[in-house]
Amino acid sequence: MKKDFKHIRNFLAQQQQRYLYRSPRLNHSPQQPDMVIDGEKILTFCSNDYLGLANHPELIQAFQQAAANYGVGSGAAHLINGHNIEHQRLEEALAAFTGRERALLFSTGYMANLGAIGALTSKGESLYQDRLNHASLMDAGRLSDAKMWRYQHSDMNNLQQRIARSTDTASMIVTDGVFSMDGDCANLKELANIATEHQSWLMVDDAHGFGVLGETGAGLVEQEGLSSDDVPVLIATLGKGAGTAGAFIAGDHDLIEFLIQSARTYIFTTAMPPAIAAAGCKSLELMQKETWRRNHLQQLITQFKQGADQLGLPMMPSDTAIQPILVGGSDKALCYSQQLLSQGILVTAIRPPTVPAGEARLRITLSAAHTTQHVEQLLSALGKLNFSTEK
Numbered sequence: 001m002k003k004d005f006k007h008i009r010n011f012l013a014q015q016q017q018r019y020l021y022r023s024p025r026l027n028h029s030p031q032q033p034d035m036v037i038d039g040e041k042i043l044t045f046c047s048n049d050y051l052g053l054a055n056h057p058e059l060i061q062a063f064q065q066a067a068a069n070y071g072v073g074s075g076a077a078h079l080i081n082g083h084n085i086e087h088q089r090l091e092e093a094l095a096a097f098t099g100r101e102r103a104l105l106f107s108t109g110y111m112a113n114l115g116a117i118g119a120l121t122s123k124g125e126s127l128y129q130d131r132l133n134h135a136s137l138m139d140a141g142r143l144s145d146a147k148m149w150r151y152q153h154s155d156m157n158n159l160q161q162r163i164a165r166s167t168d169t170a171s172m173i174v175t176d177g178v179f180s181m182d183g184d185c186a187n188l189k190e191l192a193n194i195a196t197e198h199q200s201w202l203m204v205d206d207a208h209g210f211g212v213l214g215e216t217g218a219g220l221v222e223q224e225g226l227s228s229d230d231v232p233v234l235i236a237t238l239g240k241g242a243g244t245a246g247a248f249i250a251g252d253h254d255l256i257e258f259l260i261q262s263a264r265t266y267i268f269t270t271a272m273p274p275a276i277a278a279a280g281c282k283s284l285e286l287m288q289k290e291t292w293r294r295n296h297l298q299q300l301i302t303q304f305k306q307g308a309d310q311l312g313l314p315m316m317p318s319d320t321a322i323q324p325i326l327v328g329g330s331d332k333a334l335c336y337s338q339q340l341l342s343q344g345i346l347v348t349a350i351r352p353p354t355v356p357a358g359e360a361r362l363r364i365t366l367s368a369a370h371t372t373q374h375v376e377q378l379l380s381a382l383g384k385l386n387f388s389t390e391k
């Protein structure tokens with residue numbers, strides 16, 4: 001008998017009814033503020049290319065040169081014969097940049113998180129996660145043999161209570177550095193103290209802080225003045241501030257050797273293309289050389305926050321490049337996003353399950369590639385929406 005896909009069709013119809021149906025937009029441009037999407041010229045405020053490096057000529061050149069030298073595909077996993085000299089160069093540069101003994105590349109942040117949590121937690125142990133951590137961390141926790149507990153967002157008392165309630169050994173506390181959909185930062189100092197008190201690992205996923213926060217751009221750990229002893233497992237992705245793709249875990253020599261032997265998403269997958277690693281090396285250089293990018297981004301954040309404040313927009317408490325406007329219902333979020341689009345501005349509506357039900361939002365992200373005029377344009381478009389009364 002033919003398989004009946006009725007439940008799938010029902011699900012799709014329900015997603016439509018609940019304003020939760022999503023489709024990718026077709027992008028014809030490099031990643032930059034002015035883009036052609038679905039055939040329309042629009043000004044975008046939703047990319048994670050925080051430093052505006054994704055389309056940097058020197059990155060493109062580094063990528064092209066490495067592709068000419070080493071071809072496109074890496075051909076195999078790192079432990080077979082896919083570990084190219086460009087991967088090695090990037091791992092060493094990342095270790096030096098983050099002030100750690102070693103770094104290990106993964107093809108995506110999702111895989112780095114699955115790999116690290118899978119390898120570092122075992123049966124009979126407990127794993128604690130902020131309830132707003134990224135989906136890849138949650139999925140890693142579900143796949144792990146350890147018992148996962150979720151504590152209330154940034155609530156240290158709640159975390160302590162959860163630890164007290166568990167009879168298992170506390171093996172790991174995991175947090176986003178900058179929360180991806182809220183833009184606020186984790187309380188790393190307190191988390192480090194709690195982790196030390198319970199002799200547990202502290203793992204920070206600094207996907208949205210890396211390249212952007214801290215004096216040199218090394219991220220939230222640097223901004224908070226913490227060391228590798230405080231945060232022994234640091235993860236960051238390279239597809240956001242660094243403008244390339246992939247991710248890395250940085251830590252001490254033994255941690256990295258352990259992950260090489262045990263992290264399944266490192267062992268059983270093809271290494272990222274060497275040219276991506278070469279572009280990553282160039283990106284690290286530019287992050288350190290072109291410090292104006294971080295400064296300019298900070299100015300844009302201040303400009304936007306002041307403007308949003310004057311307009312009385314329902315902003316979430318964030319000082320980072322992620323500036324969400326909380327609107328509540330998915331229908332409203334979609335409607336506002338559509339209204340902005342009709343003014344030539346793309347800000348995506350973020351809806352469940354990416355955020356909790358009733359907390360849909362417009363997630364505005366700023367980039368060093370934006371100008372102050374771009375931000376003025378955004379504020380002027382937002383000023384035309386009526387956030388308080390619109391249904």
Ligand code: PMP
Pocket residue numbers: 107108109110111113134136176180205207208237238239246247
């Ligand atoms: N962690 C966080 C906090 C993220 O926001 C993301 C991506 N949105 C990831 C991990 C996954 O990274 P990647 O896109 O490289 O898989």
